[in-house]
Amino acid sequence: MYALVGILIVICVAFACLQFYRRKKIICKINRMDCCEKACLLNKLLEPFGFCYLAKQDIITSRTDAWQRQFGYLSLFDRTACRFQIVFECEPIYFYYEGKTYLIELWKGQYGINIGAEAGIYYADGCLPPEQFQKTHFKSVPDAGMLKMGMSLYEKGQKLFDIEGCHWWLTGFCMGKFCWPEDLSLWMSITFPNHNALCQFVEGLSHIGYPYHDILTCDLTVSFCFSRPHSKQPRCGGCWRAKWAQWKNQLLVKLFLFATKPFICTMDRLLYLYYFLPRTFRRILSYKKNHRQKKKQKAVHTHGL
Secondary structure: OHHHHHHHHHHHHHHHHHHHHHHHHHHHHHHHOOHHHHHHHHHHHHHHHOEEEEOOOOEEEEOOOOHHHHHOEOOHHHHHHHHHOEEEEEEEEEEEEOOEEEEEEEEEEEEOOEEEEEEEEEEEEEOOOHHHHHHOOEEEOOHHHOEEEEEEEEEOOEEEEEEEEEEOEEEEEEEOOOOOHHHEEEEEEEEOOOHHHHHHHHHHHHHOOOOHHHOEEEOOEEEEEEOOOOOOOOOHHHHHHHHHHHHHHHHHHHHHHHHOOOOOOHHHHHHHHHHHOHHHHHHHHOOOHHHHHHHHHHHHHHHOO
């Protein structure tokens, strides 16, 4: 019996020594790589997940050819997000343009171990009555329907990042940070193809409660701040679930920072996880977007769309 315990102790000590040596070797390997080499490798790893890394701002953002595009949008995601460690505030803005119902929705909040924001552009054929908005599957706009968008995300007045581009789903995620959605403010600018589209969108903003004096327009660009949501929030009915999800998110952020503490920037932390804990790396990057799209797909089949 004592011999067996001794053998187990020796095995555990040997395993710990091997892991320590492996960890040191990986740290040295990453430190020897130059920034361009690391950025290229990380973007290659991120591509299958639909994301890319912006080194200048140290954030993860979505690609225009992201696979998530094929699933579009269904309000079911907003209602079930807390179950998958996503706690956010959202602002759906509906408007009619050229015989279609358009939806530009904004999100800001905690996405697992990330603070982030999103802006997506979707549409449905025909002019839908408002009572159908929550039941309809909206499709992602094609390339011709993408708009130039810009977003700046602030936490308690401190800028986290700003990003712009012609996109259908513009996003930005700061990894290894924690906050409550109420502490975030998202400044948005959207450039429309013509004055009619801009006016219809402004009317959509006004309809959900944005005062006209808070909506800035310049030529074909409209700018506004999404701080306090004007729309009814889907997580209001499950406050306990949001608190539970945030408790777990805060714990996961601490674990992530502890596990990758040899490094500071997101690029180095993710590459370290890729070499040292590849399963954790994949889990973080597929965080809950996979669950989001699966939920949408199930709901689409359920409703027979």
